Amino acid sequence: MTDVLLCDYAHARAGDKGNTLSVAVFAFAAEHYAWLARELTCERVASCLNHRAIGTVKRYELPNLGGLNFVVENALEGGVNASPGLDRHGKSLSYALLGLRLPPPD
Template identity: 50%
Template sequence: MHSQRLTLHDFAHARAGDKGNRLNLAVFVYREDHYNWLLGQLTEKRVSEIFSHRGVTNVRRYPLPKLFGVNFVLDDVLQGGVNGSLNLDGHGKTLSAMLLSMTVENPVSL
């Protein structure tokens, strides 16, 4: 049986902000009954692994239960910051799209 590839974007949206070399990523599920599923999918370890190629040194997760989301603060992921990096797009918005493209388990099957 062929299984469909599901991404975080199928179940959530994100907002991003960057300041210097620190990135703030907030992810919110579309349906509040998926909140506990989100907590299981988005751990500090998994987010750190996703951004390891960018040199992230620390990831902190802050659950936002009344908003049905989580906020992550990532250190040293912007490779010097928007003005200090040689990357064409060092903004956090691009990195939020990268996070939303991660493969996830189907919350219905859990």
């Protein structure tokens, strides 16, 4: 079966605190939360963001909200005040996650 884009089943919000990125991914439909929790692992997130030389990725499950929150250490090139990058807040990294191809929901 053909993989699907995460953005067809979920949306995301990103935030920052220093050099740490927080990305929350929420399923559009409640029936897709179990699929999201199964497929969107810390390993997949780390692989997607590996071009940033990130540190630890932690995942927090938010089943009542149908979402997952990922906290990614060392993802923002030193943080808002230190980074020379264009996206110092990491907002575009949420779009990178939404571009992931995953096995389709059941």
